[in-house]
Amino acid sequence: MLQSLLALPALIAFDIDSEGRLLVGYDGSGIRQVHEVDVDGNWRALTALGERVLAAKYVPGSRTVIVEHDTGGDERGQLSTLDLTGEGLPELLPLVHDDRYLHHLIAARHGRVLFTTNRRNEVDFDLVALDLGHGLESVLYDGGGFVSTVDASPDDRWVLVTRGGGPANSEQALLIEAATGAVTEVTGFDDQVFIGTVSWLPDSSGVLLSADFDRDRLAVLRYDLGTRALTEVVADGKRDLAGWASPDGEHLLVSANEDGEVALALHRIDGEFVAPIDLPPGGCGAILVESDPRWSADGGHVVLTYSSPIEPQYVIRYSVADQETVTVKAPDAPELPDDLRHPVTDRVPSFDGEEVPVFVFRPADGGDGSAVVLVHGGPEWQSSKIWNPLIAGLVEEGHTVVVPNVRGSSGYGKRWYSLDDRDLRLDSVRDLAAIHAWLPSIGVDQRRAALWGGSYGGYMVLAGLAFQPELWAAGVDIVGIASLVTFLENTSAYRRTVREREYGYLATDREFLTAASPLNRVDAITAPLFVIHGANDPRVPLSEAEQIVAALAERDVPCRLLVYPDEGHGLSKRKNRLDAFPQAFAFLREHLAS
Known part of the structure; x- marks a missing residue:
């Protein structure tokens, strides 16, 4: 069953053109590639790379597509073009290539492409406009910082940039005049603001931000260029x-995140509600980290990615005129198992009276009494109600799977995602102990509970085993952090500047970073550990996995490390997932047996 679950293909929406044609990412080959789906539902493969495609956008007014792709999971995006005027598989032609640096595709406009790059100093990301006709580049922003969101005004006079650089998760919004480079601060770092989506009004008179400026929850706000004021829209x-x-300036698509379930609705541009968008219940109508919804140029259609705990990602096209949706799935998509189930949502009381949101996935027969607590990465990310074949596979094995959003998670307001910042880091680990204490209330044997997590979730696995060694029977760590000190010392330069804000600064917080590192409590770890890592990981270096495994081996603690030479921060290739995860499942089967 696990093999078939891991092999289920997934789609994400990349773009929609003025004719209604779609660019989608599809991993039917085992590695995500770009395909075009025309208005009649016919598919055309556009790439056949040995590596994944990260993004793709149409160049308006042409049959040209810009593609972002990396190598071996190194996240160093390179930009290439595709000419779709011919037949068959188009040739991929280099546009912006230098594999020493990251290049991220921001937008494709008439005759030009906007991208960000860290090639100036490897740390800061500059915004560059490339003229497709003459090949000339112009720098629109080089003011430093980790640029996370960029959007240029329709009249090309302005660019709105959001960048990290303040404390913890705080971001700053900057308005840049393209002709002069003059910068206006929309929000400052002192405002403790997280900024999500950005989109301009068609007359370039203002820009809409999803932000928690002066509030706990993200709202849709308007920044007016005339008054330079932020006002509430929804x-x-x-x-x-x-x-x-x-x-076209007529409508506003609004997503609402409620406990990991994301609903969508159509509003007027002034915020007035029009109608909900009819989506299957219990899932997410916007997977923001990979694929924001995209409007067609005439404002008549929206294309978006949908997923739920019982359905892998697929694409939906929504028509504004008739308020109807059309599902776009791969022509060779297999039938799904009929016993997949939605989770039950609960709250777990923690050590200080806070309540930790959790999703509980139970086998149909109640399970065998074992549990796997699966912790998301980030740390300021959120476990949402989306498809995860690992959860489905663990449930099929008989485990009850508990998916928490421990303090520090997004999706529950600014106060909640700030509760693990800097020297509060170990409070999130204490949430794991609270979950362990709660397990008997759902019929789980506490002696047969394991931790599973990736990235920051991998840190949480190691921290749980190190700081709570009497609680956990086993751990599965995927690309996790063993030492906050060595992680910050060895991660990519651009990542360090972002992550020190969240975890603490090497120059001033080394004592706490050392104390909060599982590697420095390795003598306490007794539970067996299974570790998976990509050799090209630019975020959490392979050395993090190697040093915890070596330390445990010296102490005769059962530990196994799988390293994949063609992967980065996680496993993006199906062949590697099919190799690694069955071994991890067998490891849990052995150590959680009754």
């Missing part, structure tokens, strides 16, 4: 909202 004090303005 807000909900109990849910995080994001918004995308239509290119």
Whole structure:
């Protein structure tokens, strides 16, 4: 069963053109590639690389596509072009290539491409406009910082940039005048603001931001260029909202995140509600980290990615005129197992009276009494109600799977995602102990509970085993952090500047970083550990996995390390997932047996 679950293909929406044709990412080959789906539902493969495609966008007014792709999971995006005027598989032609640096595709406009790059000093990301006709580049922003969101105004006079650089998760929004480079601060670092989506009004008079400026929850706000004021468009004090303005200025697509389930609705551009978008219940109508919803140029259609705990990602096209949706799935998509189930949502009381949101996935027969607590990465990410074949496979094995959003997670407001910052780091680990204490209330044998997590979730696995050695029977660590000190010392330069804000600074917080590192409590670890890592990981270096495994081997603690030479921060290639995860499942089967 696990092999078939891991082999289920997934789609994500990349773009939609003025004719209604779609660019989608599809991993039917085992590695995500770009395909075009025309208005009649016919598919055409556009790439056949041995590496994944990260993004793709149409160049308006042409049959040219810009593609971002990396090598071996190194995240050093390179930009290439595809000419779709011919038949068959188009040739991939280099556009911006230098594999020493990262290049991230921001937008494709008439005759030009916007991208960010860290090639100036490897740390800061500059915004560059490339003229497709003459090949000339112009720098629109080089003011430093980790640039996370960029959007240029329709009249090309302005660019709105959001960058990290303040404390913890705080971001700053900057308005840049393209002709002069003059910068206006929209929000400052002192405001402790997280900024999500950005979209301009079609007349370039203002820009919409999804932000938690002066509030706990993300709301859709308007920044007016005339008054230089931020005003509220759509807000909900109990849910995080994001918004995308239509290119014709008529409508606003709004997503609402409620406990990991994301609903979508159509509003007028002034925020007035029009209608909900009919989506299957219990899932997410916007997977923001990979694929924001995209409007067609005329504002008549939206293309988005949908997923739920019982359905792998697929694409939906929504028509504004008739308020109907059309599902786009791969022509060779297999039938799904009929016993997949939605989770039950619960709250777990923690050590200080806070309540940790959790999703509980139970086998149909109640399970065998064992449990796997699966912790997300980030740390400021959120476990959402989306497809995860690992959860489905663990449930099929008989385990109850508990998926928490420990303090520090997004999706529950600014206060919640700030509760693990800097010297509060170990409070999130204490949430794991609270979950362990709660397990008997759902019929789980506490002696047969394991931790599973990737990236920061991998740190949480190691921290749970190190700081709570009497609680956990085993751990599965995927690309996790063993030492906060060596992680910050050895990660990519651009990552260090971002992550020190969240974890602490090497220059001033080394004592705490050392104390909070599982590697420095390795003598306490007794539970067996299974570790998976990519050799090209630019975020959490392979040395993090190697040093914890070596330390445990010296102490005769059962430990195994799988390293994949063609992967980075996680396993993006199906062949590697099919190799690694069955071995991890067998490891849990052995150590959680009754």
